[in-house]
Amino acid sequence: MNWITQNLPYIFAGISVGGQYALIAIGYTMVYGILRLINFAHGDIFMVAGVIMVYASATMPMYVSIPLVILTTVVIGVMIEKVAYKPLRSAPRMSIMISAIGVSYLLQNLALYITGGLSQRYPTIPAISKTVTFLGTTTKVVTLVTPVLTILLVTMLVLLIKYTKIGIAMRAVSKDFETSQLMGIRINSVISMTFLIGSFLAAVGSFLYFTNYTGVTPTAGAMPGLKAFVAAVFGGIGSIPGAVVGAFIIGICENIIKGVGWTTFSDAFTFALLIIILVFKPTGLFGEKSTDKV
Amino acid sequence: MLEKSKKKINLTVSTILIILLLFGLYLMELFLSPSNMIFIVLQKGVIYALVAVSMNLLNGFTGLFSLGQAGFMLIGAYTYAIFTIPNEARTAVYQYFGGGLIKFNLPVTISIILAGVMAAVFAFLIGLPVLRLKSDYLAIATLGFAEIIRAIFQWNALGPITNGSNLLRKFPSLDSTGFSKWIQKITCDIFGKTGNVTGATIYAFIASGICIAIIVLLINSTYGRAFKAIRDDEIAAEAMGINLAKHKQIAFCISSFFAGISGALLAMYQTTIQASAFKSAMTYEILLVVVIGGIGSITGSCISSFLFIAASEWWLRFLDAEKYVGGVKVPFLRSGFRKVVFSIIIMAIVLFYRQGIMGTRELTPAGVWNWFKKTFIKSAPKKSKEA
Amino acid sequence: MSNILEIKNLVVSYGGIEAVKGISIDVPEGEIVTLIGANGAGKSTTLKTIAGIVKPKTASIIYKGHEILGKSPDAIVSSGITLVPEGRRVFANLTVKENLRVGAYLRKDSLDKDFEFVFELFPRLKEREWQLAGTLSGGEQQMLAVGRALMSRPNLIMMDEPSLGLAPLVVKSIFDIIKTINSQGITVLLVEQNANMALQVANTAYVLETGTVSMTGIGRELLSDERIKEAYLGKTRK
């Protein structure tokens, strides 16, 4: 019990970070589910959302900048797919993965150019930056808001995928491109939709994540992006609940490790966990098995 | 017979070219200031060429999509540095760790080889679990391992060996090897003074060159053919009696061995190293070099390494400087613009020039000669038609 | 009777190899037309080209008097052509009902009547409405694939090897269904390896051999043709 009270701040932080990872991880898992592509640029889209927020909030009120950030991030996400991935649809998978790495490089360098490489102070979003005391622990509102918001958004997403026409189409496309086309589904619009949702969630995640940090740097998206991807693989890539569960597990473990004082290894731990999972369960916790046809 | 004569031409011409190249490098060192940009491009370029070729061996020739190169370079760089820091300098370098644990040092050449061996040993251990994974999963697992290695080397508990998150320095650099001293001495004997000659560039070229040559020999051997078979079709390769696990492991270890050596050379070039610099971004950069050169082309990787370094360190520099033409500021030009332009170029190559510079072809003297002949002969009848 | 579909001089090549080398086929409205032939004869490719997911080298595909070559697959589906792909290809991760819904993806009107129609045709699917399609047996999956195609209210339904890997009894019921569908006024273009069954139900048959039409005729007449027997059992040679 004592251990728990002592570590409560870390557990809270873990749940909160886990939620933020989850929002990014969904973008990875959905894109992977449909295109079998590790969208290496997704973490950078998340960073771009942060940078846009810095500039938007400097000139505009919060109630304008937040929707604007979401809108721009979504447009950028969908545009990237159209420009960098769509032309490669019939190319080997390695080509499109390399294209994703190229986009990531470009976004980082663009951010570097625009920000001048200095860490940009992230604005205080009043509603979630306040500190509160909860269960005897002082923490920011965002820590409590994140898991709730994450669960809410994920539930909405799951409902969308389960019950709407576009949701069914997404599941169909992720299973079989050709047959989906035979049903009259326009593959490209379904893929755009996937990027739209992924970017939207990444934008939301960026508000929550960067509020905990003082600033945004051009490489700020790389680590959370990689972690979120690991979470997606951990949960079984392609599975949305898997990504969410994976993200929470990683977020919590990572913060407990920090609490224990092994901060150097908090990142390494994530990868160690990933490798262990991959070795023993190559398709993750909730992933489906795939078989090669001879 | 034709085959043999072609080989002979290639071999002779290549030997002549190599001698000319080394002589040319020597002349450059003799006449140009060591701080000339060209030396940075040449030294860093040839080191990148080695690591790019080692990555190409794995990704291009064996079809294993691995993203662990930066990690293996880190191991190589650290191994080299740890064993070559002069004993008298250790107290200063390891100031927070009581002068470090290791109290001896090894000759430069042996340390470089040891750097490769250490990287290969790590690769072997990593390969046991992860090489069974398929494409993307392998990529992400190797990327993960590189991150883990980075964390381990920064771990304070290992400080007496790795110096924790602090810099390693004072180890012999490219211009302080025995070879460089020898070149300097010869120069001194001939011209009465050392002048500009450091021998650094020549050393980097010889060391990387030997390694690349070994990789080329390997690729052209029966093992190289087996690697290519695995890349083209794993199931068919296995049906031809090729043991997948063993051959993948061989390719992985050898690739890492040379990545380790290139790490050591990079350490020598930079004169100081720090684990935090060996990020996944570095691996991506090398991957882009490989792609631009052509996945599956050794000469492509080499050419693109020099182009990549030259473009990023030199040619596009002007984009970073603010400029005024007739009192009007040229738009966009300021710090960071170079990298933006550079990444747009890279994206353009990835999207519109998917084969890269060389595709899977190789640049050989005989090939160049044939191309020359072909364009000449082809153009001849054309001319007569026009006339 | 007019032709609902006319294919002229269809040539398709995959990576330099010509899989279909100039096939011409007429499909009269309201009939069952079958294409039979061995593996690799170009049957599936022909159907995929009509459906718009394979781009031919040259061809003319006239559907109801209009050229449909070059149209997108969704445009072709909405014009009334549907394809039941080889190997069933039901969406294993979707329920039976969802599979049917996807079949009617382009339609905006009410689907109630169509569900009723399909479930009447395949009572087994009604029982398994909420089951994941991946858990169905092979025969049930084939029924679902046919039902799914019917949900788009096609004028022309194309079927690629509907009997593949199914037990004889199930094959028989599938062919009964084909006849029923046809009796509803839907034209059927059938690709089969099970020559006997296909020739029995077909009005017109085309025999394909390595990318060309080697024989044309009335289904039942071809059934007694020696050359057909030879091709399928190697009877006459010895």
Next chain:
Amino acid sequence: MSKNVLTLSNVTMQFGGVVAVNNLSLEVNEGEIVSLIGPNGAGKTTVFNVITGVYEATNGSIELNGQTLLSNYPKGKMKKLYAGENKGLYTKTVVKTPDQITKLGVARTFQNIRLFKSQTVFENVLVARHLRRTSNLFTATFKLNYKEEAKMRSETLELLRIVGLEDVKDEAATSLPYGKQRRLEIARALATEPDLLLLDEPAAGMNPQETDDLTAFIHDIRDKFKLTILLIEHHMNLVMDISDRIYAIDFGKLIASGTPDEIQANQKVIDAYLGVTEDE
């Protein structure tokens, strides 16, 4: 009676709940050409994949020249799921990997040609000599095995000459016409020095003329290389012409076996092949 080369005993291959091969036993004797026929989806290719070790059979045993390639019984998840026969018959587990099986003398071709795309005709065959090498990584890299290397090359050239592909040896494998690609795949398989050659639909996509050529070719290599051949084929002309014996399977089960004449007269085979008749 000549000696047994390949023996399958009670082999069952089950994927999840689907039994693809059901309690199949068959024998191939030295020098024979044996065909495996059956409708699409009957499990013929799965039989090949089980023999070559691509799949690990759920139950049963396979022997090559008296040596066990596989012996297995249902375990793990399959313990419960197993729907085949002879559950308790096997107690030992021997599983050889595809490369080991090739080394022991089984070579194969594939239904959808699987050539090494980026390599020339010559290189495709040359790489198949890799498994008989005596050089190691070091000697091979530094060309200390030049004698062996030269021998490998001359043997490859000889093989290409025998199969009639010498004139296209420097062309890209995938640029060859279909029929030659098939032939190349067979040549590549021969380069592994097999005792037993498995051909998976070698005549698929061939016209009658090409099929006749192939028939002669298979006979030819059987004699020249002292091979035993097991093949899957739909072209009945070829099958009836070439086979010493035929096994017919449907739904993974053996429905008939015998000489070509016996098979042609077998009602079960006719039903399975031409399809069920209306008045059944």
